Amino acid sequence: xxxxxxxxxxxxxxxxxxxxQKQALLSQASEARTQQPLSVHALLTEANPSTLRYYPIKxxxxxxxxxxxxxxxxxxxxxxxxxxxxxxxxxxxTLILVNRGWIPQGRxxxxxxxxxxxxxxxxIEGYLDxxxxxxxxxxxxxxxxxxxxxxxxxxxxxxxxxxxxxxIYPMLVTLNNxxxxxxxxxxxxxxxxxxxxxxxxxxxxxxxxxxxxxxYLFTQFRQRAKHEHANNCKNC
Numbered sequence: 001x002x003x004x005x006x007x008x009x010x011x012x013x014x015x016x017x018x019x020x021q022k023q024a025l026l027s028q029a030s031e032a033r034t035q036q037p038l039s040v041h042a043l044l045t046e047a048n049p050s051t052l053r054y055y056p057i058k059x060x061x062x063x064x065x066x067x068x069x070x071x072x073x074x075x076x077x078x079x080x081x082x083x084x085x086x087x088x089x090x091x092x093x094t095l096i097l098v099n100r101g102w103i104p105q106g107r108x109x110x111x112x113x114x115x116x117x118x119x120x121x122x123x124i125e126g127y128l129d130x131x132x133x134x135x136x137x138x139x140x141x142x143x144x145x146x147x148x149x150x151x152x153x154x155x156x157x158x159x160x161x162x163x164x165x166x167x168i169y170p171m172l173v174t175l176n177n178x179x180x181x182x183x184x185x186x187x188x189x190x191x192x193x194x195x196x197x198x199x200x201x202x203x204x205x206x207x208x209x210x211x212x213x214x215x216y217l218f219t220q221f222r223q224r225a226k227h228e229h230a231n232n233c234k235n236c
Contacts, residue, residue, distance in 0.1 A: 001212060001213065001216040004209075004212050005209045005212055005213050008205050008206070008208045008209035008212065009205070009206065009209050011205040012201075012202040012203075012204075012205035012206040012209065013202075015198045015199070015201045015202035015205060016198070016199065016202045018198045019195040019196075019198035019199045019202065020195070022194065022195040022198060023195040033054070033056070035055055035056060036056070037055075037056045037057050037058035037125065038052065038055050038056070038057045038058075038128070039058075040059065040090050040091065043057070043090065043096075043169065043171075044090065044091070044094065044169075049128075049169070049170050049171050050130070050170075050171070052128050052171060053128055053129060053130060053171070054127050054128065054129070055127060055128050056125070056126070056127050057125070057126060057127060057128055057173055058123065058124070058125045059088065059090070059096075059123070059124050059173070060121065060122070060123045060124075061088055061089045061090070061121065061122070062088070062089050062120065062121055062122070063086045063087070063088055063089075063098070063117070063118045063119075063122070064086065064087040064088070064089070064095065064164070065086060065115075065117035065118060065119070066148055067086075067087050067148055067150070067163075067164055068084060068085070068086050068115050068148060068149040068150070069084075069085040069086070069087075069097070069149065069150050069151075069152055069155075069160075070082040070083075070084060070085075070112065070113070070149050070150065070151045070152070071083040071084075071085055071132060071152055071154070071155065072151055072152065072153050073153070074102055076102045076104075076184060079104055079105075080104075080105050081102050081103050081104040081105045082102070082103055082105065082113070082151070083099055083100075083101065083102055083132075084099070084100040084101065084102075084103055084115055084183060085097045085098065085099055085100070085155075085172070086098050086100060086115075086118070087160075087164060087168075088124070088173070090169060093166055093167055094166060094167045094168075094169055095164060095166045095167070095168055095169065096168075096169040096171070096172070096173055097131070097155070097160075097168065097169075097172050097173070098124060098126070098172070098173045098174075098175065099126075099129070099172050099173065099174040099175065100175055100181055100182055100183050101174075101175065101182045101183035101184055102183055102184050103115075103183050103184070112149055112151065115149060118181050122181075124173065124175060124179065124181065125175070125176050125179065126173045126174050126175040126176050126179070127173070127174055127176075128171045128172065128173060128174075129171065129172050129173075129174050130171065130172070131155045131157065131170060131171065131172055132154055132155055132172075133154050133155065137153045137154050139153065140152050140153055140154050140155065140156035140159055141153070141156075141159070146163055157170065
């Protein structure tokens with residue numbers, strides 16, 4: 001009983017913590033949408049770039065189209081494809097990856113899709129998001145041979161820094177959906193499970209813990225009653 005109640009209460013507390021995290025994420029996204037687009041100076045002087053998640057951004061510069069990255073295993077409406085990430089020059093020493101969105105894989109993985117380049121000086125608008133990482137993936141690339149476009153299983157900023165010869169900003173720019181440079185998806189930031197749903201799951205776990213404890217008390221009461229009844233019979 002003690003182990004069961006402890007486990008169920010722990011699961012309930014975990015769901016409450018997840019609800020708090022989701023609420024903080026929603027609040028951050030809501031606050032970020034009210035901000036003015038960030039400048040290059042604001043990006044490069046921020047000590048903790050993760051606090052800028054979902055902030056709008058507007059940049060002018062050039063794309064490194066010849067170093068396009070295809071982030072593998074991205075699904076859109078049940079179809080497998082890639083996210084197209086293209087380096088964009090922030091300053092002489094620093095690049096930022098711009099997510100142009102999702103494209104289908106095509107008929108064969110052996111043939112990489114052709115990506116239309118964005119030529120010349122251009123202005124882009126979007127929002128900042130985290131770089132994609134999957135802790136279950138050990139190798140970011142399939143082989144040690146670098147060929148462009150480069151298919152990656154997950155982003156390895158150290159590898160990209162060494163390959164491109166410039167610093168890579170730790171956040172990504174996701175283009176606005178209405179951008180003429182954007183492909184299909186990804187959509188605006190969403191939270192797949194609301195804080196209210198996590199709270200509902202927490203109530204369920206706590207209810208199960210209370211039910212288990214109540215059942216334990218009930219069985220103990222019945223056993224004690226049977227024991228007292230047996231003693232009374234012996235005395236008779």
